Amino acid sequence: MKFAIKHEIKGRMRIHVAQYRMSCAQADTLLYFLQNDIQVSSAKVYERTGDAVICYDGSRAELIDKLRHFHYEDVEVPNGLIENSGRELNASYQEKLIGRVVRRYASKIFLPYPIRACWTTVKSFRYIWKGIKTLAARKIEVPVLDATAIGVSILRGDTETAGSIMFLLGIGELLEEWTHKKSVGDLARTMSLNVGKVWLKKDGVEVLVGAKEVREGDEVVVHMGNVIPFDGVVTDGEAMVNQASLTGESEPVRRISENYVYAGTVVEEGELTILVKAVGGSSRYDKVVQMIEESQKLKSGLESRAEHLADRLVPYSLGGTALTYLLTRNVTKALSILMVDFSCALKLAMPISVLSAIREASFYNVTVKGGKYLEAMAEADTIVFDKTGTLTKAKPTVAKVVSFNGDSPDELLRIAACMEEHFPHSMAKAVVEAAREKGLDHEEMHSKVEYVVAHGISTTINGRKAVIGSYHFVFEDEGAALPEGTKELFESLPEEYSHLYLAIEGQLAAVICIEDPLREEAEAVINSLRRSGIKKIVMMTGDSERTASAIAKRVGVDEYYSEVLPEDKAGFVEREKAAGRKVIMVGDGINDSPALSAADVGIAISDGAEIAREIADIMVSSDDLYQIVTLKLLSDGLMKRIRKNYRVIVGFNTGLILLGVGGVLQPTTSALLHNTSTLVISLKSMQNLLS
Template sequence: MDTQSVKQYYRKHQQAIIVAVSGLLYAAGWTLGYVSAFDTASASILILAAIVGGYDIAKTAYHEVTSRTLGIKTLVTLAAVGAIVIGSYWEAAAVVFLFALGSYLEGRTMRKTRNALEELLEMTPDTATVRRDGKQKEVSAREVEEGEIVIVKPGENIPVDGDVVEGESAVNQAPVTGESAPVHKADGDEVYAGTINQEGSLEVRTTGSGTDTTLQRIIQRVEEAQEAQSPTESLIDRFAKYYTPSVIALSIGAYVVTQNAILSLTLLVIGCPGALVIGPPVSIVSAIGNAARSGVLMKGGEHLERAGKIDLVAFDKTGTLTKGETAVADVTGFDAKAGDVLELAAIAEKKSEHHLGDAILEAAQDRPAAVTDGGAATGQADTNPALTEARSVPNPDDFDVVAGKGVIAHHDGREIVVGNRKLLDEREIKIPEEVGDYVREREERGETVVHIVRDGVVIGAIAMRDELREVAPGVVQELQDAGIETVMLTGDNERVAAAVAEEVGIDDYRAELLPEDKQTVIEEYRKDGHVVAMVGDGINDAPSLATADVGIAMGAAGTDTAIETADMALMADDLERIPYAVTLSKATRWNIYENVGLAVLTVSLLLAGVLTSYVTLALGMLVHEASVLAVILNGMRLLRY
């Protein structure tokens, strides 16, 4: 092994080598003094052990003193130097070695905790097979350019973010979204770097590579979250700033009163707030790492701690409790053909970006079988030109959106209104009794109904249904079992909201809400003393997500905005992650309390032991380091939550 290799090895394992050498010298010096009369040699070896193990500690202590921020290493250095001055060489070596060993084990454990996402980094391959100039070529994954076609064979990890352009396969997305079951991918579907192609071959058009991938953004956000201090950590840091000088003052005072140097030095050692300082961070880091591997991205310790106090979860309905895949369930004409009703509605909604408008347009273009008349198939699907499959829907002459109510458009000299009862009432449009009966019957099924008005006359209605997620009732029940209230916030009317709330089993609901109304409701719950989590899609529900104590965005994979802005982001549209995230937050909060309690109890018992002469200098340091390791191991339990 050459000199350069030795230097690299030493730099990599410096702390472990120092601890090992210090420990060997300590053991040799103690043994020599115990079995022989070589007191001078024993003392020299023990002092050398203290110097080897304490050099880096003393350097840090010097910087602490010069920057007027006295810390744990200052206390240890003072204790070791003081022990050497009074001739207690064994105690000096013991204190330094035990502190160095504890710091090494603490560092290893914390690195293991902070590197909980390292396995995700390993999931992204270093190379990618791209098609360039008609040939397949292997290049670095970081060199793949946007728009290039990447070929992913069965069993390979996907190296880039992109859209499937050819082939179909089952893809394991667990590293990014936490989903346990593989997801079927075909033409047009999005895939993420770090996920695993399990079956067929895929060709993927690149949308992001290198550091510009969903997985890399997740890892970056998690690292930032782990570094950000929680309120408890900030409080303890402020406490330690005044606590350490107080311990030094107490030690000096004890020496002045008792003239017992060993007692004074022991107070310095047992006064180290190591377990108190390290306890909360290891809990926070473990929880954030665990959550990320399970497809839940937490923005930081502050939000994690706050989430531990949640007692009410508010759900958006569309796309959250439901699948967000609204489809036309029924088209009924009143004094008009169903085909004409659907055609007019599609024209009016063509430029709309609302999910209901998309469903109407899709039904008009591609789903003629959805058209009915009074709930029965019309049999006109093959003859009515309005229903020709994939036909082009004309553009409206003009178009206006009435937020939360519907749209108003003109086409071929006629006014078309598509909207709810509020919009019709606002425009003083009379709703015939038979239309009202139809709407009530459909809404009691949990469907959303819009009226179609031509030149001021209601000519039909379209009923649309967004299927509930199968897991929604179980998720709501799980939250309720944990003592958390649930509420649904929706823009749908009272009958639809009541039907959905009953089917899901939710505690309460608020209907006919505009986005700003949802925000007001959240504010009301907070004023009533609730700690509120709002679950939505991260974009449409932005005001209420921002107003809630904890905003939880669903389906954030690939959406950088949601990852940036949400307090918590569920990488997949997986409602079952919500009880997990909330209960993990509560478990983390209690874990922090346990660690703080253990630290305070240890210091209190050691202090009592010192004052009653039951605790020696070395024993005090041993128990202190044991308490540090105990809080670390307790915090690490959250990695397996």
């Protein structure tokens, strides 16, 4: 690629690509290439100017060399990324907005008044007809008020006022439509699939392959807690499938042989073998967009109340107009009320505020699935944290493997990895990663695997029963025993680690010691949440009392509970809600899913189990828990903005009405000031809350 460096400071450069015109697809391809380069910290690409701004770490010469060798056709872009990027949407709405403003002022300058008056009268029919249809439906809502204001202005021969009203209404509608579509698109993209690996069934054996290698007609196996990666038909197995991401309904549905299943839904219980019918990623995006559009998820309580209040105020505006005319017999004063209404600003500014906040959250790698969750976040007074992968690091590591049956630690780790590789839990990932780093090959060597949520895994290896999991599962539920002469070794296990127990044929074979260090920022995040208004902070974990106590003391939570089951977490959340508290639940595992679903706001960690991410209302990245604090500040800021908008809209428009009735302002001036204030408030509502 040929390019010129237009501006440069240390760690940042602006380049101009030497080509006649950059398409939206090319801009998205270049942006994807830059964002996936390890030394690029951030990048922006502007297709209109052909420029790219790149912030980078490391070698300048190396980055320039990569750019020189860049070719659009060499970059393998994920399915759906270009089609659903939103870049073309933004460009089209920018053109529409500029076009309307240019046409408005060009017509005022170049068209004679009679032609402008005729054109304004013709355009008014659309608004008047909309008002008539609203009345025919026996509703007195905002379209009636707009139609009356425009119609009366036309009848009085005041086409300039009518034209101004329609122009500002049109700009407002365009801004609302643009913001809504952009926010829905941003949200849908974050909710769309990003599946890397899948279990492909070949000759009766499961093989882990990249999702891009799967073709229509292949069979894939989806284990409990995993997302279904493709649309298809069930050929084997039985499972309860959570379809909340597509239908909005959290109740799982039973799926058996010959049932159709959809990409993006999650196997909550059981296991399915699926014959792939479609491998494209765009269908998932389209379904998510449709779900968001049709559901009420995007609407917060304050937003819904604003819409209802806007419609309820219309009869009062019309009544005030009629009463003023009856008392004063002054058409001008009566029109001053008609030209000013509260509903326009209320209906426009509130949804823009909410959708802009959702968009801003995405800048901080926070995905919010609806405005009502931001409102609930602002009102919350209790937060419950899972420990493993949440307060502790998202990537625990295997510190050591202690053998109890005489086999080598590497052989026991190989067996454990073979069992754990099917299941999405941070402890399981640690075992699999440790085996990979040691180069231990763990091809399928077991029969069907049974996963017991929050307990462990049970299977058969070479005809021998093997279980791996918690102390409670292995020793109490499965009745495993210590091999003779190993009691002292067992009691000397290092206490600073979490322990994963592997038993074969009823005898303890190994204890895998897993280092699960506390996040550096955990204590500071807890303190920041407390300062932001959270009154009760709780930690719940399936780990031992000893480990839970030590972690709870270090981070400074108000309460902690150890050795809990999934139903215990969900039960606690339900009890807190019954006591009148607004509860946030933060977790990352399959065992957190019931509590995430039960909470007023469920927050999942992005590296966690797929079912947790699908069920949760909000998702934060695994890099930094401070994102939860940022989310709380963003939610509080949104509620303050909405309440401020209420006060400004009511105060300003009341002032306009009083000045109009008092004869200080003409209806034209009132209409201009009212519509201008609506635009200004809407544009202010689009600004970042945390800038």
